Amino acid sequence: MKKKENYWYLSILSILAFIFIWWLFCDVLKMTKESTLPGPIKVMETFIKKLSSTAPDGATLIEHIGSSLKISMGGWAMGVVIGTPLGICMAWYKKIDLFVRPVFDLIRPVPGLAWIPLMIILFGIGLTSKIVTVFLSAFVPCVLNSYTGIRQTKDVHLWVGQTFGASNFQMLINIAVPTALPLVMTGVRVALGASWTCIVAAEMLASTKGLGYMIQQARGIFRPDIIICGMIAIGVIGALFSWLLSLIENRIVRGAKHI
Amino acid sequence: MKNRFKDAASYEKMICAGISILGFLCLWQLVVSFTAVGELLSGPLIVLSKFVTSIAEPIGTYTIQLHIFWSLSRVMIGFALGSAVGIVVGILMGWFKIIDAIVRPLFEIIRPIPPIAWIPLSILWFGLGEGSKYFLIFYAAFCGITMNAYSGVKSVDPVLIGAAKMLGANNRQVFTTIVLPSCIPHIFAGLQIAIGTSWATVVAAEMVRSTEGVGWMIIKGQDSNSTVQILVGIVAIGIVGYILAVSMRAIEAKLCVWRVRGK
Amino acid sequence: MVNQEQIKVKVDHMTKRFGDLLVLNDISFDVKKGEFLCIVGPTGCGKTTFLNCITKLYDLSQGEILVNGEPVNPRKHNIAYIFQEYSTMSWLTVEENVAFGLKMKKLPKSVIKKEVDEVLEIVGLTKYKNYYPVELSTSMLQRVVIARAFAVKPEILLMDEPYGQLDVDLRFKLEDELLKLWKKLGTTVIFITHNIEEAVYLSENILVLTNKPTTIKEKLSNPLPMPRNVVSPEFIDLRNQVTDLIKWW
Numbered sequence: 087m088k089k090k091e092n093y094w095y096l097s098i099l100s101i102l103a104f105i106f107i108w109w110l111f112c113d114v115l116k117m118t119k120e121s122t123l124p125g126p127i128k129v130m131e132t133f134i135k136k137l138s139s140t141a142p143d144g145a146t147l148i149e150h151i152g153s154s155l156k157i158s159m160g161g162w163a164m165g166v167v168i169g170t171p172l173g174i175c176m177a178w179y180k181k182i183d184l185f186v187r188p189v190f191d192l193i194r195p196v197p198g199l200a201w202i203p204l205m206i207i208l209f210g211i212g213l214t215s216k217i218v219t220v221f222l223s224a225f226v227p228c229v230l231n232s233y234t235g236i237r238q239t240k241d242v243h244l245w246v247g248q249t250f251g252a253s254n255f256q257m258l259i260n261i262a263v264p265t266a267l268p269l270v271m272t273g274v275r276v277a278l279g280a281s282w283t284c285i286v287a288a289e290m291l292a293s294t295k296g297l298g299y300m301i302q303q304a305r306g307i308f309r310p311d312i313i314i315c316g317m318i319a320i321g322v323i324g325a326l327f328s329w330l331l332s333l334i335e336n337r338i339v340r341g342a343k344h345i
Numbered sequence: 346m347k348n349r350f351k352d353a354a355s356y357e358k359m360i361c362a363g364i365s366i367l368g369f370l371c372l373w374q375l376v377v378s379f380t381a382v383g384e385l386l387s388g389p390l391i392v393l394s395k396f397v398t399s400i401a402e403p404i405g406t407y408t409i410q411l412h413i414f415w416s417l418s419r420v421m422i423g424f425a426l427g428s429a430v431g432i433v434v435g436i437l438m439g440w441f442k443i444i445d446a447i448v449r450p451l452f453e454i455i456r457p458i459p460p461i462a463w464i465p466l467s468i469l470w471f472g473l474g475e476g477s478k479y480f481l482i483f484y485a486a487f488c489g490i491t492m493n494a495y496s497g498v499k500s501v502d503p504v505l506i507g508a509a510k511m512l513g514a515n516n517r518q519v520f521t522t523i524v525l526p527s528c529i530p531h532i533f534a535g536l537q538i539a540i541g542t543s544w545a546t547v548v549a550a551e552m553v554r555s556t557e558g559v560g561w562m563i564i565k566g567q568d569s570n571s572t573v574q575i576l577v578g579i580v581a582i583g584i585v586g587y588i589l590a591v592s593m594r595a596i597e598a599k600l601c602v603w604r605v606r607g608k
Numbered sequence: 609m610v611n612q613e614q615i616k617v618k619v620d621h622m623t624k625r626f627g628d629l630l631v632l633n634d635i636s637f638d639v640k641k642g643e644f645l646c647i648v649g650p651t652g653c654g655k656t657t658f659l660n661c662i663t664k665l666y667d668l669s670q671g672e673i674l675v676n677g678e679p680v681n682p683r684k685h686n687i688a689y690i691f692q693e694y695s696t697m698s699w700l701t702v703e704e705n706v707a708f709g710l711k712m713k714k715l716p717k718s719v720i721k722k723e724v725d726e727v728l729e730i731v732g733l734t735k736y737k738n739y740y741p742v743e744l745s746t747s748m749l750q751r752v753v754i755a756r757a758f759a760v761k762p763e764i765l766l767m768d769e770p771y772g773q774l775d776v777d778l779r780f781k782l783e784d785e786l787l788k789l790w791k792k793l794g795t796t797v798i799f800i801t802h803n804i805e806e807a808v809y810l811s812e813n814i815l816v817l818t819n820k821p822t823t824i825k826e827k828l829s830n831p832l833p834m835p836r837n838v839v840s841p842e843f844i845d846l847r848n849q850v851t852d853l854i855k856w857w
Contacts, residue, residue, distance in 0.1 A: 093446030100447040101454070122469055177350075188362035189369045195586035196579055197545030199461070200560075202552070203567035204575045208385055237350050242693045249663045249689040250760065251682040252712040260711070264699040283459040287549045290464065291564070298462075302553070305465035313465045321458035328457075340699050340740065 121308040132311040153295040158285040161220025169228030177236030198223020199287040223284040224277035231273025235266025416558040423482020431490030439498025460485035493535025497528025621671035633821035646807035649817030688757035703737035709760040
């Protein structure tokens with residue numbers, strides 16, 4: 087392969103250059119209007135101001151973040167707690183597979199956020215409709231991944247269990263579930279990303295609080311600086327989530343992931 | 346030896362699937378007919394008949410197949426552009442270290458932002474028309490595919506490259522005969538995910554701002570309190586989503602025969 | 609005459625078909641308690657099917673298999689099976705892998721700990737007990753599997769070409785280890801191999817199988833004293849005798 091060279095200084099330069107160009111075009115040369123693309127300094131100022139100010143949408147950035155987090159975590163946790171065991175049971179018990187999977191396959195191709203309008207009619211604009219929608223979008227990847235994970239169990243491991251006289255349930259707990267664990271964790275991570283996306287969409291459509299609501303309102307009054315602040319918050323929190331989960335994953339998954 | 350996960354015979358599968366789906370629909374119909382839920386939610390029979398009639402009678406200005414066509418055309422244009430650019434950027438990033446060092450940090454900053462969060466900004470930038478939708482789908486496809494093409498190049502077996510070099514291949518030959526073919530499966534995995542994300546994104550974008558398309562159908566259904574229209578829209582979204590995923594897999598099976606047979 | 613008490617495994621008219629394909633054709637033999645039986649035969653003659661029937665991984669088409677005079681049942685009889693494939697579990701440490709069988713049999717923790725420590729000492733893996741399988745070499749993995757089998761103190765130990773993929777010096781070493789364990793614990797062993805030298809080196813009795821549909825060609829007893837010398841004339845004689853029996857050309 088190629089020589090081992092380290093270009094980390096280029097990476098830092100690249101980010102600095104990006105910010106510099108942005109600054110040059112927007113703040114120095116004033117080539118863009120404030121209502122389409124503000125410069126980095128303006129965005130920074132807005133970000134700091136928005137931490138404590140409730141204008142123009144009635145809540146501080148922290149409050150918006152808190153609201154989004156609360157709902158997405160709630161729905162996600164429900165999705166994991168219900169979806170993962172269901173996927174495991176579907177893969178392990180043939181009867182459940184035969185009868186539950188067709189219905190699951192029916193709702194699976196519908197993206198989570200397409201349920202938003204229906205849930206709003208059924209449960210109103212409040213918390214419940216959003217939690218249910220987030221739950222649905224987290225539920226599907228959890229089921230899918232744990233199902234696939236269990237199916238990867240090696241026959242020879244099951245034979246070992248069988249010849250040692252293990253019961254069906256013992257084999258599920260001691261052989262199939264550990265085999266599936268890496269994929270189950272992937273499902274949990276995908277589900278977290280999906281619920282985070284879904285909550286932003288739900289808040290853009292019907293809400294009075296939350297990051298999605300904030301950026302949607304800011305669009306209405308032509309404040310791209312607030313939109314960009316919101317996007318940064320959404321991106322950073324999303325990245326933090328997946329980093330945290332991969333830390334947990336490395337803790338839980340023992341041995342090598344796959345041999 | 347006994348294979349635990351051997352699939353049931355296909356007739357047995359069909360019968361069970363039939364029973365469980367029918368059971369689900371019956372339960373739905375019963376709940377709607379005999380409980381208070383019926384005041385809010387419409388039953389499967391009405392949804393089905395509405396779905397069929399909307400092929401002739403327009404919902405809003407278009408019939409259902411035209412709504413689907415609108416959404417699909419948005420996805421296809423954005424997806425084609427996004428995946429083409431994504432594949433090129435991803436492969437370049439994977440093959441040239443300098444490009445990797447320059448582009449990847451920027452990419453990593455943008456990547457965690459879900460496409461849906463770009464909706465407000467894209468409307469400000471590209472207006473309410475098609476431009477903003479193409480941009481969103483482009484972004485959705487680009488992010489997913491770039492990462493996969495990149496990891497595809499990165500995961501090429503160095504032994505293969507060594508073997509080719511030993512046989513006298515130059516850098517360009519190594520790239521075209523070894524690196525490209527071995528990252529095709531990764532690229533397809535990316536395309537598979539990206540087509541799903543793109544479809545979800547177009548629905549979201551149409552819900553936020555549009556005058557036609559499946560996303561518009563369901564959000565208008567919400568405005569007029571018509572669960573029939575929402576459910577017809579959801580059915581359409583589900584069917585198209587399913588067809589998109591299946592055809593993606595079919596194309597992959599055609600192009601990567603060596604992988605499918607191995608499974 | 610063999611005393612009825614001493615017969616550990618009685619295979620009675622064992623027949624196995626897969627659809628129309630007759631694999632095992634009416635096989636009957638006995639294995640005594642504490643016997644080391646090697647089964648050899650031409651490639652693809654259904655040796656593995658044979659063992660799988662004994663452990664109930666397959667159901668028989670006809671006939672029956674009795675252990676201590678009762679139909680075989682892995683829940684009741686203490687059986688251990690060493691498979692041809694590497695079967696260590698990647699998510700368990702060496703210690704936990706070895707404890708696996710005992711855990712399935714729901715023995716108390718203190719007993720498990722004691723047995724595992726003992727058997728780890730015998731196979732020389734005590735130092736590695738906290739390692740994961742990925743961190744070990746193939747020969748060590750195979751020792752883990754053997755340790756796992758012996759940890760349950762099986763009445764019957766079935767081995768399906770356990771050393772097929774190892775190189776020669778390692779095989780010798782593990783064969784000696786196996787003999788040591790067998791003598792120490794008095795287990796009944798049924799050992800499948802395609803390696804005739806291995807069979808002659810290890811066994812008390814050798815069962816030679818025919819091509820499909822498989823029947824018993826001959827049962828030889830192996831009187832050579834242990835430890836055996838692979839280059840002694842008697843050894844080579846016996847080896848040639850078995851080879852002649854197997855020849856399918």
